[in-house]
Amino acid sequence: MIKISEQPLHVQEAIDQVSHSEAGAVDVFIGTVRNRTKDKSVVRLEFEAYEAMALKEMQKIATLIKEKWPVLAIAIHHRIGVLDIGEIPVVIAVSSPHRRDAFEACKFAIDTLKETVPIWKKEIFEDGEVWVAAHP
Template sequence: MMIDIQLLTTPLDTTVCQKWVEAPDKGGLVLFVGTVRNHTQGKEVLRLDFEAYEPMAISEMRKIAMTITERWPGSRIAIHHRVGQLAIGDIAVIIAVGTAHRAAAFAACQYAIDTLKQTVPIWKKEIFADGEVWVAAHP
């Protein structure tokens, strides 16, 4: 199986993920990079804190990748998520998908990030100048 699942406390690297999904038979490579933005709902964000239940988070990310390899056979996928304290501009998540054709790569990448947001036990706390709030991970 061509999957790379990681939950890291260190900065994420787009090059590592891209290299993982590259292959001579992969004509479509899609890379989603989620970064920490400086605002939400009209409030200035100073930083984010991510926490995860690691064994389950890894397991759920692996399920996402396995589903992708079943729906889009021959796919290569990397899902890397960061935990800990992140500053504005830091990368929080990278999803990279390599498939034979672009349509499958886009669809698989979209499926991965949407499903990750709904099922993976990773929680985000937004830190503001006047307080903080845990954001519901699963709407």
């Protein structure tokens, strides 16, 4: 399942969506808001998206994964809005018969998401803010 939400993400929901009786592996990536970037204290993050296009791009990622690896199911969830330290902006879950495929597909999903999906991140510091490129 692909989704963008203003509500908190739930890791177990993504795991449940990819659970499958033929799965020997479920790999999960959980992105979290950290408190420091380049020696600066982060207060919070703000995410914005061009939702219609972001959902299409996320679906393309899922389709590419299914073409490259023998996966059973994929969940890609991304949060938008204001997130505090420790909150979860992204969860990706992939199930497959074998762990190597699940690991590789999950890594591909987060790396490609950061490169192609129109979701933008602003870091808010005590002394200012900056929009962050996914791959500077």
